[in-house]
Amino acid sequence: MPDINWQELYKTATETTKLSYSPYSNFPVGAAGITKSGKIVIGCNFENASYGLTLCAECSLVSNLHTSGEWNEGNPLMAVAVVDKNGDPCAPCGRCRQLLLEAGGTGLLVNEVLLDELLPNSFKPEDLNNQ
Ligand code: THU
Secondary structure, eight states: OOOOOHHHHHHHHHHHGGGOBOTTTOOOEEEEEEETTOOEEEEEOBOOSSGGGOBOHHHHHHHHHHHTTOOBTTBOEEEEEEEETTSOBOOOOHHHHHHHHHHHOTTOEETTEEHHHHSTTOOOGGGGGOO
């Protein structure tokens, strides 16, 4: 289990806002996370002229987590920092809470808050077995 250095995660997330493509909202978002094994992954928002197709920073992070080849159920995401361009914590949107749940489970910390608190009574992979 890695020590979670929140200061470093917030710093990396803030740096990552510089990669954001957000000409429509002018609201760059950066995310930085760490897996159980200590792998750091980042993400930023990437907007689209068809506004609803925008990808959030957390979505980009989860995608990068998978393509890094590091993720598996034994090596979940442990902690994620999500910030705006000033480095202030940004609340994850509802869709991203669900995306993060698949990558880190209810014990994932998002901006130092348990995902189980941000998304209580969530729909989980094991719910698919309840038929
Ligand atoms: N955004 C994120 O990247 N993550 C969130 O959880 C909240 C919203 C982005 C989407 C859009 O590019 C901009 O913030 C304004 O909504």
